[in-house]
Amino acid sequence: MAGTEVTNRQVLFKNYVVGWPKESDMEVVTTTKKLELREGQKDVILKVLYLSCDPYQRGRMRDSLDSYIPPFTPGKPLDGYGVGKVVLSNDPDFKENDIVEGLMAWEEYSLGFKLTKIESDAVPVSYYLGALGMAGFTAYVGFFHVCQPKKGETIYVSAASGAVGQMVGQFAKLFGCHVVGSAGSAQKVDLLKNKFGYDEAFNYKEEPDLDAALKRYCPEGIDMYFENVGGKMLDAVLMNMKVFGRIAVCGMVSQYNNVEQDPIYNLNYTVKRRIKIQGFLQSDFVHLRPEFKKTVVEWFKEKKLEYVEDMADGIEKGPAALIGMLAGKNVGKQGIKVADN
Amino acid sequence: MAGTEVTNRQVLFKNYVVGWPKESDMEVVTTTKKLELREGQKDVILKVLYLSCDPYQRGRMRDSLDSYIPPFTPGKPLDGYGVGKVVLSNDPDFKENDIVEGLMAWEEYSLGFKLTKIESDAVPVSYYLGALGMAGFTAYVGFFHVCQPKKGETIYVSAASGAVGQMVGQFAKLFGCHVVGSAGSAQKVDLLKNKFGYDEAFNYKEEPDLDAALKRYCPEGIDMYFENVGGKMLDAVLMNMKVFGRIAVCGMVSQYNNVEQDPIYNLNYTVKRRIKIQGFLQSDFVHLRPEFKKTVVEWFKEKKLEYVEDMADGIEKGPAALIGMLAGKNVGKQGIKVADN
Ligand SMILES: NC(=O)c1ccc[n+]([C@@H]2O[C@H](COP(=O)([O-])OP(=O)(O)OC[C@H]3O[C@@H](n4cnc5c(N)ncnc54)[C@H](OP(=O)(O)O)[C@@H]3O)[C@@H](O)[C@H]2O)c1
Ligand SMILES: NC(=O)c1ccc[n+]([C@@H]2O[C@H](COP(=O)([O-])OP(=O)(O)OC[C@H]3O[C@@H](n4cnc5c(N)ncnc54)[C@H](OP(=O)(O)O)[C@@H]3O)[C@@H](O)[C@H]2O)c1
Helix, strand or coil, rough: CCEEEEEEEEEEEECCCCCCCCCCCCHEEEEEEHHHHHHCCCCCEEEEEEECCCCHHHHHCCCCCCCCCCCCCCCCCEEEEEEEEEEEEECCCCCCCEEEEEEEEEEEEEEEEEEECCCCCCCHHHHCCCCCHHHHHHHHHHHHHHHHCCCEEEEEEEECCCCCHHHHHHHHHHHEEEEEECCHHHHHHHHHCCCCCCCCCEEEHHHHHHHHHHHHHHHCCCEEEEEEEEEEEHHHHHEEEEEECCCCCCCCCHHHHCCCCEEEECCHHHHHHEEHHHHHHHHHHHHHHHHHHHHHHHHHHCCCCCCCCCECHHHHHHHHHHHHCEEEEEECEEEEECCCC | CCEEEEEEEEECCCCCCCCCCCCHHHHEEEEEECCCCCCCCCEEEEEEEEEEECCCCHHHHCCCCCCCCCCCCCCCCCEEEECCCCCCCCCCCCCCCCEEEEECCCEEEEEEEEEEECCCCCCHHHHHHCCHHHHHHHHHHHHHHHCCCCCCCCCCCCCCCCHHHHHHHHHHHHHHCEEEEEECCCCHHHHHHHHCCCEEEEEEEHCCCHHHHHHHCCCCCCCEEEECCCCHHHHHHHEEEEEEEEEECCHHHHHCCCCCCEEEEECHHHCCCCCCEEEEHHHHHHHHHHHHHHHHHHHHHHCCCCCCEEEEEEEHHHHHHHHHHHHCCCCEEEEEECCCC
């Protein structure tokens, strides 16, 4: 392969975004690239197979360094998690044709970073975007380590059918919790109940009064809230937390495109109900990744878990897939299939 | 004493309050009372010496059962923490002339509940309203057990010169933290710096931009926030928390008289900074009270602690003292001296 010139379509980030991103904030271009390893570098060049669309990527479209991750560079391809096949490597840990997961650019041939070889063929490799990738790991550490669950407790999950949410609910059922979730369409609510085993589920878009909905679906209150959305939902949940309840703040996707954040009024409940609210990032728990993969691959083998993906076909569908996911068009984990392996 | 009829002034609660309470929401009446123990009850009748004015008592003026403590009863005296002298007892644990702390009504002669005998004369008995009472204990558990302090960390305390705040700052200094506080007057700021040993202190009422003030006084950010006030201060603090910072939510006194709570916009910081926000009630830590008293009495004996009280003179000053405290008129722990012991 070395020295070969390939056609290399890329998704470029055009400029910083205020409010809702549009497809035109990204651009799909066709370039050519000479596949070459740089001397003295541990380069690994990948043929990109799958790319992951993740809410945190919205944060990277902002012109701000006040985050845990730097913004995208205008004029350069987006980047993020993905799965690829090694085409060239001078890193002794990877050889041609290895299938790997890690960080890569939104282009057909990319350098890979922080790669891990996918050893097992127990699950489809695309699962390493979601169930066994960053999203599944987020669900794992958020549920088992941040929520501090006890058997029999009630957990409520928002964005419950998404990449992270579907795993949280299933982990919580396996652990022995009573699991309630919400999502934004009838189809998603159906998945929650009939595929992911949620005990109760509702479409929050059909609930004009979220407080009343939560009282209906969690009549005894909420022990743990797995927070994916923020805003009005968080405010309603605060009023429904039980004494000594825990809120694991994973993300607030309903706020990512807001210029101003929605107000929260009910933090006074933290004292009278002794609530703990804890923000977390999966990246602070990397030491648990091996344990996570081993456990979750096993659970898939034992058919204890399901996973639903929503795969856009072709890198040129990337911008629409990313924006659609932020608007809730995805049913399950949103990814982009770039090539067959 | 048994059978004696005494003059018994009382502070009655008149009716539920919306918004700011007024003195006229309470009434001072002069009644008479026959000092009598009820047969078959472990009654202890006290001559009340000191009564404590506490922010949580505002919550008890609300017609709501949605709290950890029931409301006052219209037409009956207020009640709360206090110090008294036993005049009659058929509880074998207490005998005439014992000085005790615990719960009692706002009247000159009251039944006592949840009493503890004050054994040591190392500190003035009035300290059992504050430094060695509920406020000091709140500071103790909030700082040592909820904040999870590490030496060298920066703690920021609001309402820092108050009953709780002055103890938090001093505990934090003794522990080895960098301590910053805010309060509502120049006199209070002076106390913070020159009596309680705060490293930095400011008058929040003179800071039109709280975010800028916090950046000035905590240029490297805040590891722990001891939250006493809520509202705009909390919102500004969220933007100034360090990664892995902790917020111990003790109370939100700036909100207690609001009909609608102030909005909070910055909870999105919980994720990127991995902040833990934890509400707590001192009453969940009763098992630590003996340890607390022993430790803090010792520290007073060793002259490691100071305590400032603001004592209204006479039970008839009770309503003004309570309302004044909610408005920040108190300099130090607000109490009412009802009688000499
Ligand atoms: N802390 C971490 O380390 C970490 C790591 C990964 C992900 N996250 C966070 O986890 C959350 C879920 O991410 P994901 O990858 O699993 O995405 P996802 O749930 O698969 O997709 C995003 C979903 O958000 C929901 N949504 C969009 N706008 C909304 C709104 N205004 N109100 C309520 N829901 C809305 C939509 O579902 P509906 O149709 O149900 O509305 C949409 O499908 C996000 O907040 C993300 O930032 C955090
Ligand atoms: N969780 C628990 O178990 C527990 C137990 C005891 C107390 N607490 C809480 O601890 C906090 C302090 O109580 P404390 O007994 O020590 O009272 P305190 O601080 O002695 O007195 C109340 C003080 O609050 C401040 N304040 C009033 N309105 C304010 C506003 N709008 N903005 C900012 N500050 C305002 C005033 O001081 P400035 O002049 O500085 O404004 C006032 O002196 C309260 O929130 C209380 O509810 C909680």
